[in-house]
Amino acid sequence: MIILYLVTILLDCLHAVYLDEYDHQPKARGAPSSEEIEFEPVITLTKDNDKMISMKNINCDNFSEYAHNCTNEAALVYNSIKKSPPLPAKIYDWCKAIRHLTNCAIDWNSDCKDVTESHFNEESIRGHMHVVNNICNDESFLSRYDELPNCIEGSGSAWENCYSQFKITVDEQKNTTHEWTHYETHFFMCCARAKFVRCTMDALFNMPNVCPYEQAVTLQQFSAIVSEGDVFQNCDTNMMYSNCPGGDPRPKGDSLSRLMNKRAHNSSLRSESKIGVILLIFYFVCGLIK
Known part of the structure; x- marks a missing residue:
């Protein structure tokens, strides 16, 4: 009933000015399309997973220098001390x-695979490609x-932690080890991934004033893809997540309910003590716009 009452007030206030004001409202800025943004295309792996399709002339004598140069070049494009x-x-x-x-990693592995044993881990390359495909x-x-700018800024510290x-x-x-799929290494990395997803979920869905439900869902999706x-x-x-250090790190029921249920996420915003203040604000706004 409260929601219906508020909607009625709004309609009464805005009806007289809606048609005149509509054409003057600023339009939301959409994300640039792929045609407007020039990206360096990621070179994909061939059907033979041991071979790459890129062939460039690279000095294969110094892996460390090559990796350092790639990192510096990327930093010129995006350089931030923050991890948020x-x-x-x-x-x-x-x-x-x-x-x-x-692309730097793919180029090296392609040109230098027969010259040196130093190489970029192909699992890491595929992980980067996963991020590019599902976000970029x-x-x-x-x-x-x-x-998401307000949500990112408001939750940045918690996300970075x-x-x-x-x-x-x-x-x-x-x-x-170089064998990241070794059982023990795989186990601890999967535990860490699940713990991170739970950590961001608990943070993002516990601040509805900063990250409204839809924005929290989007940023949580970003978090999962990055992990x-x-x-x-x-x-x-x-x-065996129950054997992870500190116990099962997967999200618990209350966290999952906030993710799946918009009403549960927003419940902390509702309280009887706020209703009177909200009504006064609505009446005040009506007086300004009529």
């Missing part, structure tokens, strides 16, 4: 930097992401 998600105005630079790093190449997702802990654990595991890019493995089968 890029703001919508910077998402295209972020994507271009990831594409460049991915998805115009529908980018359009929704364009609505989640990601920092995730990266520490994953990098420790990756640095112990899958860092740990590009099948973490859905043969995983």
Whole structure:
């Protein structure tokens, strides 16, 4: 009844001015289309997974220098000391930097595979390509992401804390062996991925004033894709999550209910003490616009 009452007030207030004002309202800025943004295309793997289709002249004598140069070149495109998600105005630079790093790795592995044993991990390359395909190449997702500046800024610190802990654990595991699919390495990286997803979910869906439901869902989708890019493995089968350090890290029922239920997410915004204030604000706005 309260909602119906508020809607009635709004309709009464706005009816007289709606037609005159409509044409003067600023239009929401949509995400640029792929035609408007020039991206360096990511070179895909061939059907033979051991071979790449790119062939460029590369000095294969110094892997460290090559990797360092690739990193510096990407930093010229997108350079941020923050680990939080890029703001919508910077998402295209972020994507271009990831594409460049991915192509650098593919080029080296293609040209230098017969010259040196130093190479970029192909699982890491596929993880980067997963991020590019599911974020940077998805115009529908980018359009929704364009609505997130306030949500990203408001949740950035909490998101960055989640990601920092995730990266520490994953990098420790990756640095112990080149066989990232080894059972023990795979186990701890999947535990870290699940813990990160739960961490961001608990943060994003616990601040409805900062991240409205639809925006929280979009940013959580971004979080999941990024975590899958860092740990590009099948973490859905043969995983004993109950044995993870600290217990099962997967989201609990209350977190999942907020993700699946908009009403549950917004419930913290409702209280009887706020109704009177809201009504006064509506009447005040009516007085201004009539």
